[in-house]
Amino acid sequence: MSTLKLRVWRGGPQGGAFQSFEVPRQASQSVLDVVTYVQRSIDPTLAYRFACRVGMCGSCAMTVNGVARWTCRTHVDRVCADGRLELAPLANLPVIRDLVTDMREFFDKWARARGRFEGRRTRRDDFERVAPDSEPRRQVDAAIECIGCGVCYSSCDVVAWNPDYLGPAALNRAWTLLRDVRDGARLERLRAVAGDAGCHSCHTHLSCSERCPKHISPTAGIAGLKRAAAAAALKGEL
Amino acid sequence: MSTRREALLWAAQRASAALLALCVVVHLATMIYAAHSGLGAAQILERTRGNVAWLGFYCVFLLAVVVHVPIGLRAVLSEWLGWRGAARDWLLAAFAAGLAWLGARAILGVFL
Numbered sequence: 001m002s003t004l005k006l007r008v009w010r011g012g013p014q015g016g017a018f019q020s021f022e023v024p025r026q027a028s029q030s031v032l033d034v035v036t037y038v039q040r041s042i043d044p045t046l047a048y049r050f051a052c053r054v055g056m057c058g059s060c061a062m063t064v065n066g067v068a069r070w071t072c073r074t075h076v077d078r079v080c081a082d083g084r085l086e087l088a089p090l091a092n093l094p095v096i097r098d099l100v101t102d103m104r105e106f107f108d109k110w111a112r113a114r115g116r117f118e119g120r121r122t123r124r125d126d127f128e129r130v131a132p133d134s135e136p137r138r139q140v141d142a143a144i145e146c147i148g149c150g151v152c153y154s155s156c157d158v159v160a161w162n163p164d165y166l167g168p169a170a171l172n173r174a175w176t177l178l179r180d181v182r183d184g185a186r187l188e189r190l191r192a193v194a195g196d197a198g199c200h201s202c203h204t205h206l207s208c209s210e211r212c213p214k215h216i217s218p219t220a221g222i223a224g225l226k227r228a229a230a231a232a233a234l235k236g237e238l
Numbered sequence: 239m240s241t242r243r244e245a246l247l248w249a250a251q252r253a254s255a256a257l258l259a260l261c262v263v264v265h266l267a268t269m270i271y272a273a274h275s276g277l278g279a280a281q282i283l284e285r286t287r288g289n290v291a292w293l294g295f296y297c298v299f300l301l302a303v304v305v306h307v308p309i310g311l312r313a314v315l316s317e318w319l320g321w322r323g324a325a326r327d328w329l330l331a332a333f334a335a336g337l338a339w340l341g342a343r344a345i346l347g348v349f350l
Contacts, residue, residue: 001295049303120299158317161317161318162317190241191241192241194241194244194245195240195241195244196244196316196322198241199247200244200247200248201313201317225246226245229241229245230245230246230248230249230252232245233241233242233245233246233249234246234249238240238241238242238245
């Protein structure tokens with residue numbers, strides 16, 4: 001049986017270093033399988049995070065050979081041509097220990113971008129009817145499947161330059177709400193996402209769109225937010 | 239910095255970029271034509287002096303530059319040097335005024 005030469009980042013908030021392991025290769029082996037093997041068979045002190053193992057929960061993202069990925073749905077064959085694999089915690093987030101990052105700032109930014117649905121109707125009103133083929137609904141469909149894994153946030157250069165930048169996931173969330181015809185906080189949300197820490201800082205590098213495991217394009221949503229904010233500013237609404 | 243001003247600056251930069259795309263193509267095509275036609279300085283000045291169409295074109299070009307460049311530099315100063323605030327914006331306003339003065343001098347130089 002062939003083996004995989006693995007380097008795993010070990011450490012905490014003060015720093016750390018890569019530690020080498022050898023892991024047996026198996027057919028259809030995911031990167032998460034590799035990490036789990038290390039923790040269960042070699043070193044039980046290795047810290048990492050996972051839950052569903054089927055690409056739904058968004059908790060197992062790590063930096064795999066320099067690129068942020070969801071590890072449960074990433075096959076070793078796809079990312080490792082020479083039998084070497086390097087695993088590190090997600091970039092742009094504080095490390096708690098080993099491969100586990102502190103996601104608080106990431107999710108706090110969703111709140112700062114007013115990522116909460118604010119309906120206009122009460123329980124006494126009838127359901128709002130949204131045509132499935134209407135343009136706003138199709139734009140929401142294209143962006144709604146985010147699982148909050150942090151891959152886009154970790155891949156974003158603007159987050160690295162400007163720690164206040166809300167990031168692709170929070171802005172994508174704001175975009176889905178802006179295009180939700182049932183939502184009643186359009187201007188408040190635009191005010192929250194426009195400006196130096198918001199959509200106008202995006203440089204359209206497209207790293208988030210390229211690496212999103214759910215094939216969402218936050219860049220497209222951010223461009224939509226820029227257009228909406230500019231239109232609101234020209235009308236004097238912002 | 240208000241979100242309204244940020245959004246308007248973004249719109250101004252995109253609009254000026256669209257103008258620049260057109261102006262740069264026209265400018266380069268004119269330069270290439272002039273060079274390949276063997277026109278000398280005197281013959282070029284003969285065509286530009288008193289020509290209101292060229293004056294208008296280069297005024298639009300200059301306006302697009304004066305709007306576009308300082309807004310772009312503003313982002314560079316923020317992201318690379320972490321410099322934000324009123325002092326940065328005043329410096330960029332002075333830079334824009336300098337660009338406008340130099341550009342206007344060049345335009346009038348070939349018009350008058």
